[in-house]
Structures are given as C-alpha cells and as structure tokens.
Amino acid sequence: MSDRLSGIDAFVEAVQKDPDTAELHFALGNLFRRRGDYDRAVRVHEHLISRADLSQKDRDRAQYALALDFLKAGLLDRAEVALQKLEGSDHEAEASMALLGIYERSRDWPRAQAIARKLDAADPGSYATRLAHFLCEEAEMAHREGNLARTRALLEQAVSASPQLARGWMSLSALDAQEGEDSSALDRLLVLERHSPQHLPLAAARLAELA
Numbered sequence: 001m002s003d004r005l006s007g008i009d010a011f012v013e014a015v016q017k018d019p020d021t022a023e024l025h026f027a028l029g030n031l032f033r034r035r036g037d038y039d040r041a042v043r044v045h046e047h048l049i050s051r052a053d054l055s056q057k058d059r060d061r062a063q064y065a066l067a068l069d070f071l072k073a074g075l076l077d078r079a080e081v082a083l084q085k086l087e088g089s090d091h092e093a094e095a096s097m098a099l100l101g102i103y104e105r106s107r108d109w110p111r112a113q114a115i116a117r118k119l120d121a122a123d124p125g126s127y128a129t130r131l132a133h134f135l136c137e138e139a140e141m142a143h144r145e146g147n148l149a150r151t152r153a154l155l156e157q158a159v160s161a162s163p164q165l166a167r168g169w170m171s172l173s174a175l176d177a178q179e180g181e182d183s184s185a186l187d188r189l190l191v192l193e194r195h196s197p198q199h200l201p202l203a204a205a206r207l208a209e210l211a
Helices: 002-017 022-034 038-050 056-073 076-084 092-105 109-122 128-144 148-161 166-178 182-195 197-210
Strands: none
Touching: 022 038, 022 056, 038 056, 056 076, 056 092, 076 092, 092 109, 109 128, 128 148, 128 166, 148 166, 166 182, 166 197, 182 197
C-alpha cells in the first residue's frame, strides 16, 4: 500500500513540476477517479477546463471527464449539467447515453424519451423499444393519477414507436377493458399476435377470457 501511495505522490509531484502538460493532468484526474478520490479528480478536471490555452477538443474531453467524476461520486444533478454542456461536441453521443442513464435512474420519463428519440435519430442502432418502455412508464403514472385520456395517448405512442412491444398492447387492452370496451380489448391482443406472436402466451389467459 505504501509503495502504491508513494507512486501516486511521485506522479502528483511530476504534474506539479510541469503544470502546462495537459496529458499529465488527464492521467492524474483519471487516476484519482479510479481510486475513488472524486474531489481531487474534480479539481484536476475543473483546472483543465479553466485553462485559456487548452484546445476546444481537450476542453470537451475535460468536460466529459468532469461529468464522469460527478457520475461516479453519485452527484447526478452536477453530472447532468456537465453532460448537457457537451452538446455538439465529439463526446455528444457518449454524453447522451450517460444522460439517458441518469433519467432512467431518476425515473424522469419525459426527458428519457427526449434523449431516446435523439439517439434513435443519430445512431444506427434503434432506441425505439426503450422509448416505448419509457412511454409505458409515464402511462402507468398517468393511470395512477386517474388521467385515462393521457394514459391512452401515451400507450398509443408506445405501440406506434415499437409495435413489437407486448407491454404496450397488453396495457391498451387492459385500459379498453377497464372502460367496458371488451371488443376493442380483444382487438389489441390480436394485433399483438400479428406483431409479436412469441409474446402471445403472456396474454393467453386474457385473450381466452375476452374471446
């Protein structure tokens, strides 16, 4: 342990002797983060961002590193602010993914939906299924609040975004049944059968009851 600490102290001393070397600061900040010394990591990366001689590319790199410091420390509000500053940078995609994780953890479904739509438009991979789940989550909240019109609107958006998502069709079917629309409730499950037959066993009992 003492050898490890002496090595880190030597590294810090090297950086202090050559304060203009950005790469040493990046390495030191990342080292502090890996060790769980988040306060010192933050100070290193904030110092880098404040440097007038730093290129925009390195400034964005330091901004992203600072956001990671906050994320690892569990300071989600500060991480969110740091990540939002990376829009339009080379780190925008990584920042958006990190923001998506923050909004999922905090159950901020409208913001999670906005990020999922942004990623879906920019990334070759599809975020439609995640977007549909976020819409279903918000629909559940609206349902608990007794706002059935908003519940229905959100669920309709969910099945439009991802027709293969069983959750959306089953939730719409249950909502129809709740409102006495048994025929429509059955139709929802038949649509599920067309789009995602492998998930039909999840609704088999309900399908038999409605039929």
